[in-house]
Amino acid sequence: MRKIDKILKSLGALVPGCFSNATKFATTGVCILVATMFLPADSARAVTLTITVDGSDAIFLAGRTDVVIPPAADPWPGPGTRLIRHGPPTPEEIQETLPPFISVTGGDIVQVADPAVGGISFFNGFGAPFFGPGGNGVDGSNLAPLDGISGYIGPQGPLVGVFLDNSIPNSGPPPTTLDFSAGGMGVDFLSLAPDLAQIFYIGDGVTGSGDFQSFEAPTGATRMFLGIPDGFGFVGLPGAYDDNDGSYRIGIGINEAPPAIPIPAAVWLFGSALIGLVGFSKRRKTA
Ligand SMILES: [Ca+2]
Ligand SMILES: [Ca+2]
Numbered sequence: 001m002r003k004i005d006k007i008l009k010s011l012g013a014l015v016p017g018c019f020s021n022a023t024k025f026a027t028t029g030v031c032i033l034v035a036t037m038f039l040p041a042d043s044a045r046a047v048t049l050t051i052t053v054d055g056s057d058a059i060f061l062a063g064r065t066d067v068v069i070p071p072a073a074d075p076w077p078g079p080g081t082r083l084i085r086h087g088p089p090t091p092e093e094i095q096e097t098l099p100p101f102i103s104v105t106g107g108d109i110v111q112v113a114d115p116a117v118g119g120i121s122f123f124n125g126f127g128a129p130f131f132g133p134g135g136n137g138v139d140g141s142n143l144a145p146l147d148g149i150s151g152y153i154g155p156q157g158p159l160v161g162v163f164l165d166n167s168i169p170n171s172g173p174p175p176t177t178l179d180f181s182a183g184g185m186g187v188d189f190l191s192l193a194p195d196l197a198q199i200f201y202i203g204d205g206v207t208g209s210g211d212f213q214s215f216e217a218p219t220g221a222t223r224m225f226l227g228i229p230d231g232f233g234f235v236g237l238p239g240a241y242d243d244n245d246g247s248y249r250i251g252i253g254i255n256e257a258p259p260a261i262p263i264p265a266a267v268w269l270f271g272s273a274l275i276g277l278v279g280f281s282k283r284r285k286t287a
Pocket of ligand 1: 123230231241242
């Protein structure tokens with residue numbers, strides 16, 4: 001059931017005769033006033049954040065505050081929780097890092113807000129070529145899950161995300177791996193609703209025709225992590241982060257489109273806010 005329907009239905013119990021359903025709600029000022037008073041406090045939360053993603057931000061380590069990352073000169077002990085590293089030292093000798101996250105609530109709509117600035121070098125040696133959030137544009141990455149985090153299938157080395165609740169994803173089974181390859185769903189989707197712990201492609205956040213893509217936080221989500229999926233040849237066990245120098249900054253918007261619903265002072269403004277919310281709900285359903 002749509003959120004607005006739930007709100008209006010619950011209000012119907014409070015104010016009999018005011019609301020029967022979302023499309024037939026009464027328009028008297030008192031009903032709208034009461035409706036607005038009962039709107040969820042978080043319905044207007046909207047924010048844009050600037051995030052820096054380093055080449056070392058291993059998406060497979062999302063939320064893994066339980067893991068001790070070994071010094072760059074040592075291999076990860078195994079088997080079990082480990083990222084694969086190059087045998088000989090890399091010129092960079094970069095140590096993997098826990099990916100950054102933003103706080104979210106289930107139902108939040110996340111979109112890329114600004115183009116990225118900077119780039120990441122996936123391969124041995126410092127400097128160019130640097131790749132932005134679209135990765136190196138070549139399909140064929142297929143990386144295995146790590147503990148409770150899913151695998152990744154799709155283009156090589158893009159910006160990816162994963163939603164988590166407050167728990168540490170240190171045990172399996174992981175959720176199903178989403179397939180963003182050309183033979184799967186591809187990368188031109190308009191909206192996506194991943195499950196918890198399911199890695200999803202973000203890329204530059206825009207479809208081929210220029211539409212901003214939407215990512216909906218699943219029920220229970222409290223955090224959305226941003227990082228890089230890497231491995232030798234971008235396939236197999238996750239790893240090969242120890243030559244990933246560089247970083248990029250990218251703007252991430254939460255519930256930024258459509259604009260936030262204001263908190264009005266007069267009854268007639270309450271009415272506008274409610275009608276705006278109904279419109280927003282319809283757009284989301286058809287997105
Ligand atoms: Ca690499
Ligand atoms: Ca490099």
